[in-house]
Amino acid sequence: MEITSYIIKKCTKIVKLYNTLSRNTEEFTSIIPQKAGIYVCGPTVYGAPHLGHVRGPIVFDVLRRYLIQQGYQVRFVRNITDVGHLVGDADEGEDKLQKQARLEQLEPMEVAQTYTDMYNSVMDRLNVIRPSIEPKASGHIIEQIEMIQTILNQGMAYEVDGSVYFDVEAYRNASNNYGELSGRVVEDLVAGAGNQSRDLEGQTEKRNPTDFALWKKSSPEHIMQWSSPWGKGYPGWHIECSAMSAKYLGEFFDIHGGGMDLLFPHHECEIAQSKAAHKHTPAKYWVHHNMITINGQKMAKSLNNGIKVEELFTGNHELLTRGFGAATLRFFVLQAHYRGTLDFSEEALLASDKGLARLVAAEQLIEGLKVSEVSTVDFSDIIDSIEYALNDDLNTPIVIAQLFEAARRVNLVNDGKETIDSNSKDLVSSLFRDYFRGVLGIPSNQDSSDNGTLDSVLKLLIELRSEAKLSKNYALSDQIRNKLKESGIELMDSKEGTSWKKA
Ligand SMILES: [Zn+2]
Structure with a gap:
């Protein structure tokens, strides 16, 4: 077949995606022709990336690459959660970042930086294209406060002693279906919550057990805290994604992605927050990958x-x-x-x-x-x-x-x-x-596992060589370069640092 006829044929085909929200496979049509906005929930950066971290980025990278190949201009936003994600994955417990900072005796932002760098270096190796925008929750406190204020003004949240909670009952009374994404039934959630201890932090402040925190009052010793109209505190986990996706992709964008483990409560809450603030779901297509x-x-x-x-x-x-x-x-x-x-x-x-x-x-x-x-x-x-x-x-x-x-x-x-x-x-x-x-984005410089190991070894040698250079031990740095060349590995120095290739 001629290449030209192949291209024409290609353009008449349509991408179909399974939309978790409609529970149907739907034809993808972007809100703005030939432009696609994608938001994917990123990592909570308090530990080294593990196997569970790789599937989502690879899947959504393939989606992004395919849409680009189909002629779309893609804006891809993946956030970094560096505040608000509590150990209990709900409204209880210590902030994951703050806990890790205490354990490692570091500033919380030092913890965030360390694991963000580690995450991105793993993503680079996996050939995952970096996001167009990588917003941090801690850098968008103002946007989150504004959105919480809007939800309060709509009467779908309430303040108790410096904390603000989303009012699921008020939300449902305004003919919204809390559970439309995850299929969870509020009555079951309430019954389930009845078995839990009411003494859990924050539970006694909530009007209903299904309500979730938009803003939490912080105790004085809490390191990560900001001023707000409700006093010193920090944002809830779900509001960051609603505020940042709206800021960078608009209040209604094309694709929201994430793992199935985020369906509830995280994405259900995101939908509720956006519907309360903007009167509609934030994204047209909700795409979820399964777990490993x-x-x-x-x-x-x-x-x-x-x-x-x-x-x-x-x-x-x-x-x-x-x-x-x-x-x-x-x-x-x-x-x-x-x-x-x-x-x-x-x-x-x-x-x-x-x-x-x-x-x-x-x-x-x-x-x-x-x-x-x-x-x-x-x-x-x-x-x-x-x-x-x-x-x-x-x-x-x-x-x-x-x-x-x-x-x-x-x-x-x-x-x-x-x-x-x-x-x-x-x-x-x-x-x-x-x-x-x-x-598919299969990286070419690490085709075999040997190369994967080789890459780690060479990284170490490159590090040692730059340390030798720094301490003006040029004999050693030259020796490393020359010996590697003899073994068929060429080092290339540039402004970005040193890389290697097989000669
Ligand atoms: Zn999210």
Whole structure:
């Protein structure tokens, strides 16, 4: 097929996404033509990124890349939660950041910076494009206070002794359905809450157990506190996303994403806050990815089965016998549909590693394929199937299956069992470039796990070399550079720092 006709065909296809709010797969039409605003809930930065942190960013990165490929101009906002997320995940307990700061004897903002940097460096390795805007909750206190004030003015919140709570009953009395996203039933929530201790902090102030904090009064020893019309305090966890998404994407934007674990209470509360303040849901499409399990078990701190991403890269974990590269991890995540569960095990990672190696090997053969007058292989059907799969609620496992089929055909040509003309060769080359590297975003510098380990080792050497340079030990810094060159590794110095490549 001619490239031009392929492009025309592509434009007539439509992206479909499963919308949790309507419980239907819907055609995606952006609010402003050819522009797409996406908000994804980011990490609470109080610990090193673990396996549970990688799926969402990779899934929404693929969605972003695909929309860009479809001609959309995408504004992608992913926040950093550095205040307001309490240990109990509800309105009780200490702030997660403040607790970690106390444990590490650091400023809370030092904790936030450390783990934000760590998170972003993991995301870089996973080839997740950085957000267009990465707002921090602590940097948007004014916006949150303003939104709380609006909700108070609408009569859907109340103040008690310096704290402000969202009034779920008033919200429902104004014909809103609290539970429309998560499917939770308020009466069940009330009955469930009845079993909990009423002594929990804040519970006695609430008119109803389903009410949630918009603003919490802080005790004098609380480090993170700001002045507000209700006295010194700090914002609740849910209001930051409502305030920041409205600020950067408008009061009504295209896609709100996150994990299914955030459906309730976080996203349900976001919808309630926006409806109370702006009279409508903040986002047109609500897209949720499923969670990762470990050897069939839910990942949880209490089960002590969490794996840090760094441990995955190094293999330094009791469930692993070796390290895996970022490309393998990304490929593994995309081998499952984002709404299905994804079970992690070393066996599964080993299988992903093998599969990825097969695709990379085929990709590397393409350039050297001998061109014939006639092509006995075609790739346009594969591109059609890939497009269809991506349009069909981002079905990445089908995309990968089609890439394997492309690799099979490439191997047949390479073995002399089939022939390829220059058009087909161009097509299969663009197929790997646009989908394998482009939309799926498989990083190219860390194809094999060896490279993942190699990367960590080289990072260490690069660090040692810059330390040597700083202490004016140029003999050592030169020695590191020269010895590496002898081993086929070239170091490249630039303003941004030092990177490496295989010579
Ligand atoms: Zn959020």
